[in-house]
Structures are given as structure tokens and as C-alpha cells.
Amino acid sequence: xxxxxxxxxxxxxxxxxxxxxxxxxxxxxxxxxxxxxxxxxxxxxxxxxxxxxxxxxxxxxxxxxxxxxxxxxxxxxxxxxxxxxxxxxxxxxxxxxxxxxxxxxxxxxxxxx
Amino acid sequence: xxxxxxxxxxxxxxxxxxxxxxxxxxxxxxxxxxxxxxxxxxxxxxxxxxxxxxxxxxxxxxxxxxxxxxxxxxxxxxxxxxxxxxxxxxxxxxxxxxxxxxxxxxxxxxx
Numbered sequence: 001x002x003x004x005x006x007x008x009x010x011x012x013x014x015x016x017x018x019x020x021x022x023x024x025x026x027x028x029x030x031x032x033x034x035x036x037x038x039x040x041x042x043x044x045x046x047x048x049x050x051x052x053x054x055x056x057x058x059x060x061x062x063x064x065x066x067x068x069x070x071x072x073x074x075x076x077x078x079x080x081x082x083x084x085x086x087x088x089x090x091x092x093x094x095x096x097x098x099x100x101x102x103x104x105x106x107x108x109x110x111x112x113x
Numbered sequence: 114x115x116x117x118x119x120x121x122x123x124x125x126x127x128x129x130x131x132x133x134x135x136x137x138x139x140x141x142x143x144x145x146x147x148x149x150x151x152x153x154x155x156x157x158x159x160x161x162x163x164x165x166x167x168x169x170x171x172x173x174x175x176x177x178x179x180x181x182x183x184x185x186x187x188x189x190x191x192x193x194x195x196x197x198x199x200x201x202x203x204x205x206x207x208x209x210x211x212x213x214x215x216x217x218x219x220x221x222x223x224x
Contacts, residue, residue: 004155034212043117043203044156044215090155100146100169101213103155 002027004091006104013081014112021076021107023091033074034092034101035065044090050074061085086111117206117216125222126194134189134219138206144168145187146213147179148203156203162187191221199223 005024013019025031032051036044048059055067065076074091088108092101118137126132138145144163148156158171162181176192185206191198199222205213 036215041220043217044205046212046214049212092155100158100161100171101148101156102158103148105153105155 002093002102004093004102004104006089006091006107008107009105010108010110012110012112015083016080019076019078019081019085019109021089021091021109023074023076023104025072025074025091025093027072027093027102029095031093032096032099033065033067034094035059035063035074035076036090036092036103037061038088038090038106040087047076047089081109081111083111083113085109117204117214119202119204119216119219121219122217123220123222125224127224128194128196130194131190131192132194132221134191134202134204134221136187136189136204136206136216138185138187138204139214142206142208142214143185144207144209145181145185146205146207147187147189148205149173150201150203150218151197152200159189194223196223 003026034049035047047063048057050057050067058064063078088106090106091104094101120135146161147159150156159173160170161168165181178190181187201218203218205215207213
């Protein structure tokens, strides 16, 4: 079955600390992988995507993610978190860029000053 | 370049009623996908339209239906509303095999 698992429902970090959000997927074909961010009451904004090539991808707002095929993982990282990064983060997988996306249940990030 | 817009922003309906949600895709985009996001959950794929034809459907009953117009804008219709239909409905547009761009969503409350 196709699925995305985000094991951490809620993460709290201090401003300036490093961050890693976990994402594991189960997908039969070669996956297209995405990380989206959602602020309260807002739609989804794409942070970064992986289609092929270099397994370490850079995104907006200083985020990066690493695709590890052997672990079926696509973890999101940021070296130094800012208070404005507080939001809900969703990992998603699809067969192509425009194919239906399968989302995880999200990780809520809280940032303390 | 105008992004994806959705209307209305919020909507309150009662059980059994029908609702129509609207989405204007980003300029030049020919594909529209609809997602339902229940409170505390990730979005779930409802269906996709490509050049006015349905191009894939998720695990939603037939009372969820849609349309895409020649200008590639789209509607989502839900008949016989149930309490569990309360959710944020997200529309995303894309061009061919490019990434999907999401709108701000319509918050539907069913009482």
C-alpha cells in the first residue's frame, strides 16, 4: 500500500537550534517526494521537492532534505530555526509532479524564543 | 502572475444540503486537483481534472463531483452533506508534469 509516515506529531525547539523532521514512505514506483509547509488557516506552500539526481535537495527558507532510498526516507532539516518557522509540515509522495499526492499526517513545529 | 484562488473562504451548511466550491487555477495551468483536509490530518486526494476531463479519483463517494471549464477553472460539488464532510478543501493547479501549486482553501462546516 502507498503511504507516508511522519512519526513525530509535535516537535518543540528553541530558536536557533537545528531541526530534523522525519518522513518515511511506502511506494511501489519511483517516488516524487515533496515537503510542504502550512501556516494556520492557510494553504500549502512547497518547501522543496525531489524527482531524481542529487539526493540532497535545497529548498526555500533555508530548508534541505535528503532522499535515502535504502531507508525509504526523506527527512527535512534546517541548521538554525527561526520563530517564523512555526507551522505544520507535511511530507508527500506521488508518481509524477502532477499526480495525486499522498500526504503524511503532518508534524506541528513550535519554536520557543 | 496570479496564484491559485478559491471561493468562498468559509462556508456553513447543514446536513443534507448541497455545496459548490470554486477554484481559479494559476495562469496557464491546465490541471486542477482537489484535496480534503480534515482537522488534524493531512490532505486527501479527491480527484483531478486535466483539460476538462476527470483524470483520476481518490476514495470518495459519487456525491463528490467536479467540473473543469475551458478556462481551466474548476468546481467541486458535494451533495447530501454529512457532518464528516466538515474540512478544509484545497485546490491545486499545475501545468502538465510540473509541481502543484495550492490555493488557500475553503473551510466548510456542516452542522
